[in-house]
Amino acid sequence: xxxxxxxxxxxxxxxxxxxxxxxxxxxxxxxxxxxxxxxxxxxxxxxxxxxxxxxxxxxxxxxxxxxxxxxxxxxxxxxxxxxxxxxxxxxxxxxxxxxxxxxxxxxxxxxxxxxxxxxxxxxxxxxxxxxxxxxxxxxxxxxxxxxxxxxxxxxxxxxxxxxxxxxxxxxxxxxxxxxxxxxxxxxxxxxxxxxxxxxxxxxxxxxxxxxxxxxxxxxxxxxxxxxxxxxxxxxxxxxxxxxxxxxxxxxxxxxxxxxxxxxxxxxxxxxxxxxxxxxxxxxxxxxxxxxxxxxxxxxxxxxxxxxxxxxxxxxxxxxxxxxxxxxx
Numbered sequence: 001x002x003x004x005x006x007x008x009x010x011x012x013x014x015x016x017x018x019x020x021x022x023x024x025x026x027x028x029x030x031x032x033x034x035x036x037x038x039x040x041x042x043x044x045x046x047x048x049x050x051x052x053x054x055x056x057x058x059x060x061x062x063x064x065x066x067x068x069x070x071x072x073x074x075x076x077x078x079x080x081x082x083x084x085x086x087x088x089x090x091x092x093x094x095x096x097x098x099x100x101x102x103x104x105x106x107x108x109x110x111x112x113x114x115x116x117x118x119x120x121x122x123x124x125x126x127x128x129x130x131x132x133x134x135x136x137x138x139x140x141x142x143x144x145x146x147x148x149x150x151x152x153x154x155x156x157x158x159x160x161x162x163x164x165x166x167x168x169x170x171x172x173x174x175x176x177x178x179x180x181x182x183x184x185x186x187x188x189x190x191x192x193x194x195x196x197x198x199x200x201x202x203x204x205x206x207x208x209x210x211x212x213x214x215x216x217x218x219x220x221x222x223x224x225x226x227x228x229x230x231x232x233x234x235x236x237x238x239x240x241x242x243x244x245x246x247x248x249x250x251x252x253x254x255x256x257x258x259x260x261x262x263x264x265x266x267x268x269x270x271x272x273x274x275x276x277x278x279x280x281x282x283x284x285x286x287x288x289x290x291x292x293x294x295x296x297x298x299x300x301x302x303x304x305x306x307x308x309x310x311x312x313x314x315x316x317x318x319x320x321x322x323x324x325x326x327x328x
Contacts, residue, residue: 002232003088004137004184008033011084012231013076015067015124016094018045018288020197021143023052024220025091025227027292030058032228037080037087039065040094041286048290059084067094067120068112070127077127086135089231090128092121092165093143096283097158097199099271100206109204110157112283117161122168129185137184139231142169143223146191146244150251151259152214152266154207165189173236186234191248192223193241196296198288204281209271216243217296 003010012029016022018040026036030053038046038053043064050060061083065076081087096116098109121142132138148166151159169189176182194213197220203211218241226240239245250258281287 002186002234003139004135005088007228007232010088010231011035011037011080011086012089012091013037013039013080013087013124013128014091014093015039015065015073015076015120016092016143017049018042018286019049019291020199020294021192021195021220021223022091022093023049023290024292025093025224026060027052027056028221028224028228030054030056030060033058035059035061035084037061037063037076037084039063039067039076040288041066042288045286045288045290052290067092067123068115070123073120073123073127077131081131081134087128087131087138088135089139089141090124090132091141091143091227092124094120094124095143095145095199096203096281097155098204098206098281098283099154099211101154102156104206105157106206109206109280109283113157113204114161114164117158118164118168121165125168125172125187129182132185133181139186139188139234140172141188141190141227141230142166143227144169144189144191146193146239146241146247148189148191149248150262152270153263154266154270166191169237186230188230188234189237190223190226190230191237191239191244192226193218193239193244193247195220195223195241196294198291198294200294200296202282202287204279204283205276206278207271208275208278210274210276212269212272213294213296214266214269216241218243220292 014022014026017026017038029036046062050062053060063076063079065072096113098105144165145162147159148162173187194217196217200211223240
């Protein structure tokens with residue numbers, strides 16, 4: 001079911017709102033007149049995003065929150081409902097990552113990535129559901145990434161956590177179908193392709209090389225539009241960026257072959273040739289500044305890089321065809 005009120009009359013909570021996709025979504029919602037409640041660890045960055053939202057014509061409340069603390073997430077929901085009267089939608093978007101071989105990533109950093117991406121989503125859903133019930137319905141949107149369906153090397157904790165987010169979303173959706181009070185509550189999952197945000201610069205890194213986004217790279221507004229469409233017309237799952245849909249289709253059709261191809265592709269694109277020192281990135285403290293974009297010029301190069309991804313799909317199909325001919 002969609003939001004029980006028009007978007008301009010709705011209150012939407014967004015975690016991970018201090019930059020990137022979260023900030024882009026907040027600004028887009030504010031431009032539609034929605035009230036947005038912005039959550040992340042960095043109060044100063046949240047303040048900048050809130051100012052942009054108010055300038056766009058919306059209403060914004062800042063609630064600094066670490067999503068790995070379930071009590072803090074519950075307090076976020078309580079404060080949002082108290083300030084605006086209700087919660088109509090909730091977007092679980094907070095994310096962190098660490099790059100490196102599984103054996104090179106410190107266990108505490110692996111755990112932190114899982115806590116933010118998976119447990120943070122679970123805590124957000126637990127906190128949101130009672131308020132959506134009180135509002136008579138609403139929409140939960142979980143940002144799971146296309147890496148909830150496929151995998152890339154050097155991102156083991158992130159891949160594992162995002163696969164968990166997708167499974168969590170599916171399970172809660174099943175549970176709510178059997179609860180009469182939850183029939184007007186929708187649980188949606190968005191699977192974005194590579195997005196041009198500060199995510200890569202802010203990630204922890206133990207690979208010895210600088211992280212880079214595997215092309216094609218899309219602007220964060222692509223995901224913001226997908227999230228808003230889900231709030232207005234909920235659907236179980238949607239991709240953001242054509243490359244994500246293409247990769248998901250390949251993975252389902254030819255899982256073993258696609259795993260090998262993406263492993264080779266990721267080994268060349270996930271990490272650049274530029275050396276980089278070990279860093280804990282934003283795992284130990286917020287590095288957000290309120291910026292939406294990263295440094296990868298997603299819009300300008302998107303078409304060329306989409307062509308490269310299409311070439312990957314054509315190559316996979318050619319390999320499969322050749323194998324079948326040899327077998328016959």
